[in-house]
Every structure is written in structure tokens, then in C-alpha cells.
Amino acid sequence: MLQMKTHYPDAHRIEPAKRHTLAVVVDNEPGVLARIAGLFSGRGYNIESLTVTETEHEAHISRITIVTTGTDSIIEQIKSQLERLVPVHRVVDLTLTGEAVERELCLVKVVGKGDYRVEAMRLASAFGARTLDATLTSFVYELTGTTGEVERFIKLMTAVGLVEVSRTGVAAMSRGAEGIM
Amino acid sequence: MSETMTGAEMVIRALQDQGVEHVFGYPGGAVLPIYDALFHQEKVRHILVRHEQGAVHAAEGYARASGKPGVVLVTSGPGATNAITGLADAMMDSIPLVCITGQVPTHLIGSDAFQECDTVGITRHCTKHNYLVKSIEDLPRVLHEAFYVAQNGRPGPVVVDLPKDVQFKIGAYLRPLSNQHKTYRPTVKGDMNHIRAAVELMVNAKRPVFYTGGGVINSGPQAAALLRELVQLTGFPITSTLMGLGAYPASGKHWLGMLGMHGTYEANLAMHECDVMINIGARFDDRITGRLDAFSPFSKRIHVDIDPSSINKTVKVDIPIVGDCAHVLEDMLRLWRQGAKQADKIALQEWWGKIEGWRSRNCLAYKNSQESIKPQYAVQRLYELTKDRSPYITTEVGQHQMWAAQYFKFEDPNHWMTSGGHGTMGYGLPAAVGAQLAHPGSLVIDIAGEASIQMMLQEMSTALQYNLPIKVFILNNEYMGMVRQWQELLHGGRYSQSYSESLPDFVKLAEAYGAVGIRCDNPGDLDAKIMEMINVNRPVIFDCVVDKTENCFPMIPSGKAHNEMLLNDYLGETGADIGSVIDEKGKMLV
Numbered sequence: 001m002l003q004m005k006t007h008y009p010d011a012h013r014i015e016p017a018k019r020h021t022l023a024v025v026v027d028n029e030p031g032v033l034a035r036i037a038g039l040f041s042g043r044g045y046n047i048e049s050l051t052v053t054e055t056e057h058e059a060h061i062s063r064i065t066i067v068t069t070g071t072d073s074i075i076e077q078i079k080s081q082l083e084r085l086v087p088v089h090r091v092v093d094l095t096l097t098g099e100a101v102e103r104e105l106c107l108v109k110v111v112g113k114g115d116y117r118v119e120a121m122r123l124a125s126a127f128g129a130r131t132l133d134a135t136l137t138s139f140v141y142e143l144t145g146t147t148g149e150v151e152r153f154i155k156l157m158t159a160v161g162l163v164e165v166s167r168t169g170v171a172a173m174s175r176g177a178e179g180i181m
Numbered sequence: 182m183s184e185t186m187t188g189a190e191m192v193i194r195a196l197q198d199q200g201v202e203h204v205f206g207y208p209g210g211a212v213l214p215i216y217d218a219l220f221h222q223e224k225v226r227h228i229l230v231r232h233e234q235g236a237v238h239a240a241e242g243y244a245r246a247s248g249k250p251g252v253v254l255v256t257s258g259p260g261a262t263n264a265i266t267g268l269a270d271a272m273m274d275s276i277p278l279v280c281i282t283g284q285v286p287t288h289l290i291g292s293d294a295f296q297e298c299d300t301v302g303i304t305r306h307c308t309k310h311n312y313l314v315k316s317i318e319d320l321p322r323v324l325h326e327a328f329y330v331a332q333n334g335r336p337g338p339v340v341v342d343l344p345k346d347v348q349f350k351i352g353a354y355l356r357p358l359s360n361q362h363k364t365y366r367p368t369v370k371g372d373m374n375h376i377r378a379a380v381e382l383m384v385n386a387k388r389p390v391f392y393t394g395g396g397v398i399n400s401g402p403q404a405a406a407l408l409r410e411l412v413q414l415t416g417f418p419i420t421s422t423l424m425g426l427g428a429y430p431a432s433g434k435h436w437l438g439m440l441g442m443h444g445t446y447e448a449n450l451a452m453h454e455c456d457v458m459i460n461i462g463a464r465f466d467d468r469i470t471g472r473l474d475a476f477s478p479f480s481k482r483i484h485v486d487i488d489p490s491s492i493n494k495t496v497k498v499d500i501p502i503v504g505d506c507a508h509v510l511e512d513m514l515r516l517w518r519q520g521a522k523q524a525d526k527i528a529l530q531e532w533w534g535k536i537e538g539w540r541s542r543n544c545l546a547y548k549n550s551q552e553s554i555k556p557q558y559a560v561q562r563l564y565e566l567t568k569d570r571s572p573y574i575t576t577e578v579g580q581h582q583m584w585a586a587q588y589f590k591f592e593d594p595n596h597w598m599t600s601g602g603h604g605t606m607g608y609g610l611p612a613a614v615g616a617q618l619a620h621p622g623s624l625v626i627d628i629a630g631e632a633s634i635q636m637m638l639q640e641m642s643t644a645l646q647y648n649l650p651i652k653v654f655i656l657n658n659e660y661m662g663m664v665r666q667w668q669e670l671l672h673g674g675r676y677s678q679s680y681s682e683s684l685p686d687f688v689k690l691a692e693a694y695g696a697v698g699i700r701c702d703n704p705g706d707l708d709a710k711i712m713e714m715i716n717v718n719r720p721v722i723f724d725c726v727v728d729k730t731e732n733c734f735p736m737i738p739s740g741k742a743h744n745e746m747l748l749n750d751y752l753g754e755t756g757a758d759i760g761s762v763i764d765e766k767g768k769m770l771v
Contacts, residue, residue: 008467008739027363027364030313031301031302031305031311031313034302034305035305038305038306042306073493073497076493077490077493077494080489080490080492080494081490083489083490084335084488084489084490085310086309086310086330086362086365087310087364089364
């Protein structure tokens with residue numbers, strides 16, 4: 001009683017946090033992304049990656065892929081809270097529906113000469129990266145892969161003169177014949 | 182057939198088509214065309230408030246007293262930002278509102294124009310949904326959709342931000358055949374398998390309790406009637422949150438009183454000891470649950486809520502039912518009747534025996550006084566002297582609000598308007614204005630504190646302008662009482678900034694507004710003065726001078742469970758200061 005400093009209940013539950021990929025189908029109307037991003041920041045949820053583009057132009061429907069981490073109960077809350085938003089049609093937890101296919105694309109600029117340059121070319125070909133631009137002192141590579149592959153590629157390129165990275169974030173889709181629409 | 186008209190005229194026409202009778206608002210540059218359109222008609226009556234926050238609270242009071250959506254009309258910039266507190270309040274308490282805000286012309290949006298603010302950006306977090314209408318073609322649909330979204334599913338406030346150039350534009354108005362949003366379809370009917378499982382659990386319950394909330398009120402009078410039937414049929418005890426008072430009558434024999442931080446001993450212990458909890462339209466708010474890991478440790482829980490995000494948010498439940506309270510209650514009743522179900526009579530009798538034991542503690546007892554008016558006594562007398570008139574009660578926020586919830590007995594839904602989730606001081610007076618407009622012939626009383634009332638006091642002027650005979654009943658203890666109580670409990674009685682210094686003379690203040698002022702500081706005069714207040718057919722400010730140090734009990738101290746309540750009788754005969762009582766742990770924990 002004497003220790004009570006606040007009238008709010010204590011934070012208590014300790015559960016393991018897991019990474020989940022959510023596909024969110026929304027009306028592509030002004031402010032919809034702000035609504036979703038605001039929901040995450042306002043309620044203290046994490047966003048690790050977020051990608052969005054209109055996927056059905058006639059119907060003005062966009063698909064948002066969000067990678068987030070949280071305990072099972074938090075993930076359930078995130079899903080319910082997203083579904084509560086008026087312009088949100090559907091939320092699918094791709095992590096729960098089985099091993100989803102996940103890919104992201106990165107562009108990497110490396111600058112260097114001599115051995116550095118040769119090593120950069122070797123690494124790029126080992127990863128199957130495409131060369132999009134080359135000068136006498138630089139390359140721009142494109143790599144598509146899982147987040148893990150992209151992370152590894154960038155880490156290795158850092159040692160051979162990486163100067164700039166641009167990543168799209170994760171796009172994901174469930175395996176099998178069933179669609180989410 | 183569509184008709185050609187301006188955007189401003191469309192706004193008024195849409196309100197008329199929606200059957201709106203009252204709009205609460207305040208004019209300004211960016212809504213002048215709409216005010217001009219208002220001028221040319223008589224179907225929609227505009228109520229001019231004195232501050233935009235007051236407009237929103239008045240619309241909330243109107244909505245809750247009438248069951249219809251409240252409508253607000255304010256200008257851009259400061260008009261919109263002043264409305265924010267009200268919108269946040271309506272969001273937390275799920276009140277259906279449509280708030281139309283003016284905006285600078287579309288070509289000036291983003292240029293920091295005069296009285297420009299990003300209204301949809303600012304209100305995104307405190308509305309259920311909002312719209313910025315940039316094209317006249319979208320306007321008729323958006324206006325009607327706003328009413329649909331505000332009222333369907335879990336109700337809430339919807340903002341329609343309307344740039345001034347769109348108000349002037351001419352377009353085709355056609356009332357849509359349906360107000361529906363193109364995709365938003367909240368679940369109304371509960372899953373029958375879950376309802377069946379819930380009824381099965383209820384049949385086998387030994388120590389059941391109904392825990393109901395504002396969702397029952399929002400679902401409409403039908404839900405309250407069905408709830409009463411179900412309680413009658415099952416014979417289970419029932420308690421309710423602050424927001425749900427009136428859904429089940431306080432005079433009903435199964436009524437345990439309100440639960441939660443300042444709920445009754447019997448209600449909280451029943452929650453703690455129950456084996457089956459039936460939550461209907463409540464959301465396990467932290468003021469209800471207390472310490473979460475000790476909350477109702479022995480129960481299987483059924484949770485009926487129209488909002489899926491309320492389920493398993495803070496408290497895990499065994500049988501979730503997503504749906505509207507009235508629909509689910511109807512199904513529960515049907516299943517109960519069809520199966521000719523019988524509750525476990527013997528177990529129930531034993532359970533009631535236990536509850537009677539708790540009830541005999543008489544947790545709302547207090548030590549009355551001949552010298553000073555005890556605030557609890559004031560509310561009790563106010564109830565006794567007005568109950569025959571079935572009054573509408575609003576409150577501000579603080580001790581007086583809790584005393585009103587504890588000592589005023591509510592028999593019917595929609596008669597109790599208070600700021601629950603957001604806890605907004607200043608809510609009560611404008612809410613009373615709204616309630617009085619919804620029920621012109623009825624008695625409407627704002628039970629207030631001397632601190633809260635000063636937050637929206639200017640709305641007295643609104644009450645006068647429209648001849649609304651609201652009664653403002655101030656429990657004046659010269660303190661922000663709840664703050665003072667917490668400082669006594671938690672901060673060693675250091676009353677930092679909680680004394681109401683330099684109070685106005687409320688009687689003179691009432692007179693300055695053209696209202697009636699009454700002061701009472703003697704328990705002996707109280708009844709006569711309350712009668713004088715209700716017999717005046719004009720707005721009244723009643724300055725009820727009460728005991729300054731009275732605390733609000735019972736109380737679940739923070740971080741404690743329902744079975745660790747603090748009761749009034751531990752204060753002892755002399756009213757010893759509570760700080761010293763708290764030290765003796767065994768004494769004060771029940």
C-alpha cells in the first residue's frame with residue numbers, strides 16, 4: 001500500500017515476442033497510411049518494415065505489408081485494432097497461415113578501386129545480384145531476396161566500399177493456391 | 182431525382198434528411214456559407230454555444246439522453262482544435278457524433294493560411310473516422326456515410342472537414358439509397374456456437390455474476406429490456422460499470438451496485454469470487470479490474486462486445502462473442518427458454534447468501550453530521566427529492582461524480598451522462614444543455630464540483646439563451662477533491678495546488694448570468710433549498726457547501742485486487758487522517 005505510487009495497474013505479463021508479417025488490404029484513400037502508421041505509434045507497437053502500393057487500380061485498393069514484433073496477445077490486438085479502422089478490408093497474419101514467401105529488394109552502391117573492386121564484383125555474382133550501373137570507380141547492384149540474404153549482402157559489401165543502400169521493405173504472399181481476397 | 186445546390190446547402194439538406202433536429206455549433210470564417218444555409222430554413226435548429234468544447238459535450242449529452250447521434254458544427258483552426266477534447270471524450274465513451282468542421286479553401290491547404298490547421302491529421306486519433314472532402318461530387322455520400330459510421334458498430338465521433346470553396350461549389354445532391362459505407366460492415370449478430378457455449382456455462386455456474394457496461398446503453402433501450410429479462414430468468418446477481426448505470430434498475434433485487442475502484446464491496450467481491458463472469462458491453466477498463474494478475478482469479482469469462490479489439494485486450498476471456506448486445510441477449514434468452522434451462526438453484530442460493538453477507542457490511546455507510554453537509558448526504562437527498570421526476574443526471578469529473586454514481590439510483594437507461602473513459606472535467610454543464618434539449622419537459626441536473634464547473638461555466642449563457650432550466654448542483658468542498666484525496670493517500674497530505682483558491686460567489690455568478698443562485702451550508706435547510714431549486718423553472722446554480730475533507734469510499738487502492746478494498750469505517754470516530762490509518766496494513770485491507 002505504501003509503495004503504491006500510481007493508480008494504474010502494473011505492467012506484468014512476460015511473453016516471448018515474435019516476428020509476424022501482416023498483409024493489410026485497404027481502400028486507397030487519402031490518409032489511410034497515416035491512419036495505420038499512427039495506430040502503431042499511438043498504441044506503442046513496433047513496425048520493422050512497411051511497404052505499400054495500390055494493387056487494384058479500378059477498385060482503389062492497396063495492399064500494405066507490415067512486419068512487426070510482439071507477443072501473441074499483442075499481435076492479436078494489432079490485428080483487431082487494424083480491422084477496426086474503417087478503410088481496412090482485411091488483415092491476414094501471413095506468419096500464422098504458414099511459411100509465407102517473403103522478398104525484398106535492395107539497391108547497393110559501392111565505390112572502390114583495385115582489390116576492393118574485384119571483391120565487390122565477386123560477392124555480387126556469388127549472391128546473384130544484378131549490376132544496374134557501373135563507372136570506373138563504382139557499381140550499383142540490385143539484389144532481391146529474403147531479409148536475411150539482403151542483410152548478409154549489405155554486411156559483406158560494407159567491407160568493400162559500400163556508400164549507399166536503398167531497400168524496399170518486405171513484400172509477402174502466402175504459399176499455395178488460396179488467395180487472400 | 183437529384184437537385185442542384187451548393188455544398189453548404191447540401192450539408193443542411195443532409196442533416197434534414199438524417200432527421201437531425203439540433204446542431205450545436207459556433208460560427209466562424211470557414212463555415213459562413215453553412216451558417217447562411219442554416220439561416221434559410223427552420224427544420225434544423227442551431228444551438229449557439231459559448232466554446233466549441235461545450236458544443237461537443239452538449240452533443241454528447243444530447244446523444245446519450247436521446248439515443249440519436251449528436252451533431253456539431255464548428256469553424257476551422259481554433260474551432261476545430263477547441264473541439265478536440267470533446268471528440269476524444271466521445272471516442273473513449275463510444276458516443277455517436279458527426280462533427281462538421283470548416284476548412285480553408287482547398288488551394289490554401291498546407292500554406293499555413295489564417296485559421297488553418299490539419300484537422301483530419303489532428304483528429305485522426307480521437308475520432309472513429311474522419312474525412313476531408315475536396316470535391317463537391319463526394320460530399321452527399323460522405324455526409325450520409327458519416328452518420329452510418331458514427332452509429333454502426335461501436336459508435337464514435339466522425340469528423341467531416343469541409344473546405345470553404347467546396348461549400349460554395351454547386352453540385353448535384355441525391356440522398357443515397359443507403360447510408361452504408363461501401364465496405365465497413367461491423368458484426369452485429371453473435372456466433373451461435375459461442376452463444377450456445379456461453380449459455381451452457383451459465384447453466385452450470387455456481388457463482389455467476391453479470392458485469393455490464395456502456396455497450397448495453399449504446400445498443401438501445403431494447404438491450405436494457407432484454408438484460409432485465411435475462412437477469413430475472415437466471416436469478417444471477419448483476420453489477421455494472423460507471424457507463425452502464427441504468428441498464429438494470431438500481432431498485433432491482435439482483436442489483437449489487439457499481440463495481441470498480443469506487444464500486445461497492447458486494448459487487449467487487451462478487452467479481453473476485455465468481456466462477457462465471459458474463460461481461461456484456463464492458464471493456465475491462467483499468468478502473469474496473471484493479472490489479473490484473475489478481476482480477477477475478479476463479480472465473481470462466483464470457484465477453485460480449487461489438488468491438489473485436491476489446492476482446493482479450495487486457496483480460497483473457499474463455500468465450501468471446503463479437504456482436505451487438507441486444508442481438509446477443511436476444512439469442513441467449515431464446516436458447517435459455519428453448520432448452521427450458523434452469524440455473525443451479527442450490528448453488529445460487531448459497532452464492533446469494535455469501536453476497537448478502539458482503540452487503541451487510543453496508544459499504545456506502547458514512548458518518549453523517551448535524552453541523553456540516555456531507556456530500557454523500559447531499560446526493561442522497563437530491564435523489565430522494567427528485568426520483569419521482571425520473572431526472573436526467575450529468576456530472577463533471579471527480580469525487581462528486583463517484584458520489585453521484587454511488588448514491589443516486591438509476592432506474593432507466595439514458596438517464597445518466599458522465600465522462601467515463603476520458604474523465605473530462607467540464608463535461609457536465611454542456612452535457613446537461615444537450616440532455617435538456619433532448620427532453621425539454623424533464624428535470625436535468627448537473628451534479629458538479631466547484632473546480633470542474635469552472636471549466637465550462639460559460640455554457641450557463643447558452644442555457645439562458647434557450648430557456649433551458651438545467652440545475653447545476655455544486656458539491657463545493659473548496660478542493661479538487663479527488664486530487665486532494667490522492668494527495669492524502671499517496672503524497673503525505675501535501676496538497677499541492679489542489680485547493681480551490683479565489684472561488685467566485687456562485688450565487689452572484691448565477692445572478693450575473695440571469696439564472697437563479699441558491700446557497701446552502703446547513704444540513705437542516707438542505708431539503709427546502711433543493712425543493713426551491715426544482716420548483717424554479719429557470720436555470721439554477723446551487724452552491725452546496727459540503728464537508729471539505731470527506732473522502733470517497735469504498736476504494737480499491739492502486740495495485741490491489743478486488744478483495745483488498747478500503748472501506749470508510751476504518752477512518753474511525755474522529756475522522757483521523759487516512760495517512761496514518763494506511764500504515765496499519767491489517768486494519769485497512771479487507
